[in-house]
Amino acid sequence: MSTAPAPARRPRRHDPGRRERLVATALDVIADVGVTAATHRAIARAADVPLGSLTYHFSSLDELHAAAFTRHVDEVAPRFDELMRAAAGVGEALEALVGHLTGDLLGSDRDLVLAVELYVAAARRPALRAVTQDWMQRSRRSLERHFDPVTARELDALVEGLVLHSALSTDPMDAGQIRSAVHRFAR
């Protein structure tokens, strides 16, 4: 019976790497509630830091959002490139694509939601548009390991459509159908 009730102390002085942690938390919040609801306060609450900490580390909310999405792209794009690099030929590349779509992406809602959130946010905010374009470009580069540039771009568009379609539809396409669609580009 030392101190009074004391509503949960927070002795977190000197917290190195807090900036990094804030970016990661921001990404989680965006995936949870959408980019427009990912406010300073929501992110601060999720990261268990005071509100002022956010404006200290990031000069604006926009900058924080951009940092979060950039981090996401920097994590996802290399993974995809690795997938393409590992494929031996066109056949394996297509099959890797099918696996990526049915497993990695559509399996976990998180990446799917983040992709759509980025699409929509980019439509209105120039800073995020650059991030989106960077992502598209890197995807195409990865595909060009096995496909000519024209086919790569078409495949990229198809993948984008499949992702969106699956995110919004109640009865998503099964693996067989996705395989069928992807293999149309086996030229």
Place this chain on the structure above:
Amino acid sequence: MSTAPAPARRPRRHDPGRRERLVATALDVIADVGVTAATHRAIARAADVPLGSLTYHFSSLDELHAAAFTRHVDEVAPRFDELMRAAAGVGEALEALVGHLTGDLLGSDRDLVLAVELYVAAARRPALRAVTQDWMQRSRRSLERHFDPVTARELDALVEGLVLHSALSTDPMDAGQIRSAVHRFAR
């Protein structure tokens, strides 16, 4: 020199069909500034009606947004179906699709923006999700006039991807490339 300055009178008593006009204006505002910025006040300003008029005609902002998107789908879906109905065979259907993508859609930013806005809004709001799914279903039905259901669904996804891709990319695909992509589904 009759009356004082009088800051722009608004004598609009008894305005039948105002509800309709509000829906149309809401759609314009959404296309202009995005669904998250399409607030009661923004729409009221654009339609030149007092703020209270909106809550009188629509029980919530969500309902107004849903009404706007529903109206858009009810205008766009029949147009697309007409396009498919007019095509004589698979070849003409594919070519009509190419024309639709390069002309109607990508030509005017408006429909493109509205499509993306609906995608993103639907991801978070169940009421809008129903509208999106209705749209997808009607698109597929139209395509099934010429393609088997499996192909129709794949084509639908491709179209969605092409739309998104074109909306967000600075150097959109040209007509030839779109034609090439669409014709992969000429089975």
Place this chain on the structure above:
DNA sequence: CCCCGATGCGTACGCTCGTCCGCATGAACT
């Protein structure tokens, strides 16, 4: 050992938002 600048903390300000409510008005029906 001391100080000082980087970092953390809490709060306040000004703004916009969705929604609500009391009153005014005039078309339609008796």
Place this chain on the structure above:
DNA sequence: AGTTCATGCGGACGAGCGTACGCATCGGGG
């Protein structure tokens, strides 16, 4: 003509927002 009621109007309220700012704290260089 009189009454009623759907419709229009404008202001108000409370909540949540982004951002700014003054003070507290502490690690590391002198």
